[in-house]
Amino acid sequence: MALQEIKRHNSFTSPNRRTPIAKRAGRERCHSYHAQTAEQPKTNQLNPEIRLEVPKMSFRVVRSSKFRHVYGQALKREQCYDNIRVSKSSWDSTFCAVNPKFLAIIVESAGGGAFIVLPHNKVGRIPADHPLVGGHKGPVLDIAWCPHNDNVIASGSEDCVVKVWQIPDGGLSRTLTDPVVDLVYHQRRVGLVLWHPTAQNVLLTAGSDNQIAIWNVGTGEVLISLDCHPDLIYSACWNWTGSKLLTTCRDKKIRIIDPRKGEVEAEAIAHEGSKASRAIFLKHGLVFTTGFSRMSERQYSLRTPDALNEPIVTVEIDTSNGVMFPLYDPDTSLIYLCGKGDSVIRYFEVTPEPPFVHYINTFQTPDPQRGIGMMPKRGCDVATCEIAKFYRLNNSGLCQVVSMTVPRKSELFQEDLYPDTLSDEASLTADEWLAGEDAEPCTMSLKVTGRGPSCRDTGIGRSRTGIC
Numbered sequence: 001m002a003l004q005e006i007k008r009h010n011s012f013t014s015p016n017r018r019t020p021i022a023k024r025a026g027r028e029r030c031h032s033y034h035a036q037t038a039e040q041p042k043t044n045q046l047n048p049e050i051r052l053e054v055p056k057m058s059f060r061v062v063r064s065s066k067f068r069h070v071y072g073q074a075l076k077r078e079q080c081y082d083n084i085r086v087s088k089s090s091w092d093s094t095f096c097a098v099n100p101k102f103l104a105i106i107v108e109s110a111g112g113g114a115f116i117v118l119p120h121n122k123v124g125r126i127p128a129d130h131p132l133v134g135g136h137k138g139p140v141l142d143i144a145w146c147p148h149n150d151n152v153i154a155s156g157s158e159d160c161v162v163k164v165w166q167i168p169d170g171g172l173s174r175t176l177t178d179p180v181v182d183l184v185y186h187q188r189r190v191g192l193v194l195w196h197p198t199a200q201n202v203l204l205t206a207g208s209d210n211q212i213a214i215w216n217v218g219t220g221e222v223l224i225s226l227d228c229h230p231d232l233i234y235s236a237c238w239n240w241t242g243s244k245l246l247t248t249c250r251d252k253k254i255r256i257i258d259p260r261k262g263e264v265e266a267e268a269i270a271h272e273g274s275k276a277s278r279a280i281f282l283k284h285g286l287v288f289t290t291g292f293s294r295m296s297e298r299q300y301s302l303r304t305p306d307a308l309n310e311p312i313v314t315v316e317i318d319t320s321n322g323v324m325f326p327l328y329d330p331d332t333s334l335i336y337l338c339g340k341g342d343s344v345i346r347y348f349e350v351t352p353e354p355p356f357v358h359y360i361n362t363f364q365t366p367d368p369q370r371g372i373g374m375m376p377k378r379g380c381d382v383a384t385c386e387i388a389k390f391y392r393l394n395n396s397g398l399c400q401v402v403s404m405t406v407p408r409k410s411e412l413f414q415e416d417l418y419p420d421t422l423s424d425e426a427s428l429t430a431d432e433w434l435a436g437e438d439a440e441p442c443t444m445s446l447k448v449t450g451r452g453p454s455c456r457d458t459g460i461g462r463s464r465t466g467i468c
Helices: 002-013 021-039 430-434 452-458
Strands: 071-074 096-098 102-107 113-119 133-136 140-145 152-157 161-166 181-184 190-195 202-207 212-216 221-226 233-238 245-249 253-258 263-269 278-281 287-292 298-303 313-318 324-329 334-339 344-350 357-364 369-374 386-394 399-405
Touching: 071 357, 096 140, 096 386, 102 140, 102 369, 113 140, 113 152, 133 152, 133 161, 152 190, 152 202, 161 190, 161 202, 190 233, 202 233, 221 430, 233 278, 245 278, 245 287, 253 287, 278 324, 287 324, 298 324, 324 369, 324 386, 334 369, 334 386
Parallel strands: 096 369, 140 190
Antiparallel strands: 071 399, 096 102, 102 113, 113 133, 140 152, 152 161, 161 181, 190 202, 202 212, 212 221, 233 245, 245 253, 253 263, 278 287, 287 298, 298 313, 324 334, 334 344, 344 357, 369 386, 386 399
8 A cells, every 4th residue: 555655656746757637637627717717807796897807826937047057066186286285364365366377375384475376287285395486574465366467476465565476387396586576565464466457567455554556567656545444454346347446444334436536436334243344346337245244144235336325135144254255257147155164155146136136056065165266267168168166275285176067968169158258468558547548358259269278379368568
């Protein structure tokens, strides 16, 4: 009897069998009834001329999106980077920067600050005596690759100096201590370095002296200095064209700044918590922030620049105490939230339809992450429909590579997944940007050779002037 009941249950739930006749008949009767009631409008018994509105049945429709089934997969340990002494600094930084050529990680170093630079093919266990980039006199706090030259990287340190380095194509064969240029301006430690998205050789730095400096790296001169923050600057982000600047500060406010005029165009309280917050510009101008509530609950919000104090969406996530770093992919409108000390990566899709920020899924690992870096779209593998790649730094010294993939059966190039993406070519020079010109970032197609990094071999978007 039990076996018969199990078989009968399976006949209802098995996807390979048709629904039983009795159940199909019941569904048909249900549908035919609703069809008849919809076709025959009811009338008022007292006044037959007045027709009554029949409420329609509401069905919950699943949201249509090509990224609903994005999943993450960690590569095998032998395909990752092991034995890396990740920095133990308490500074809220990602400690990692990636581009299609190299992986850079801030590491522990005696007698100063250093970071390691590894070519992507140098996987496995890294020797303890591997060459470093070690010219700083204090711990390195932040690093950033130049978006217009894959061999140039900038670093900020507790020694108040920003250094710009040139990495040879094959990687380092000996410890590098001579930078291309030293940028000296800040009076206290420099915890933030950020390259301009469209202008060549333009670098933003922020220090604990509450100052922002915008440099022309080619000449080593300060183009603009901004003194509009009363306290420590947590984060900064350029908008899509590089005409506006978005910052978060310890005073809990986010500010939209016109850097060339030095004016604060808008400001508002982002999150009421006292812990660090982050804010980024989305491609079409919206502002996405992460922070903490008054009860120390982690939350994110979405805002418009003309109404910063009235968030469109504010969602509480959990009660962890790690700062969340929002990593944004403008090609797919996906935002990945990576918390310091978390063992998960949550990802969301931003759309024009409510609730505007749609939760997709969570990638889980057993190990907490100390830092994380995101590969530019130029470095993703188009052949396997890879839309993002992350480099997670664990406390154990492992840099774990996580690939985010959209499952597709076809092996052809998926044009809907890969619109034209940011190239490594600058749209403006530093002088043109300083004079007030704005331009869209240069883009490139990933369809050239079928794999992102190979597009650079064709000479697309290679800049030949200045440092970058």
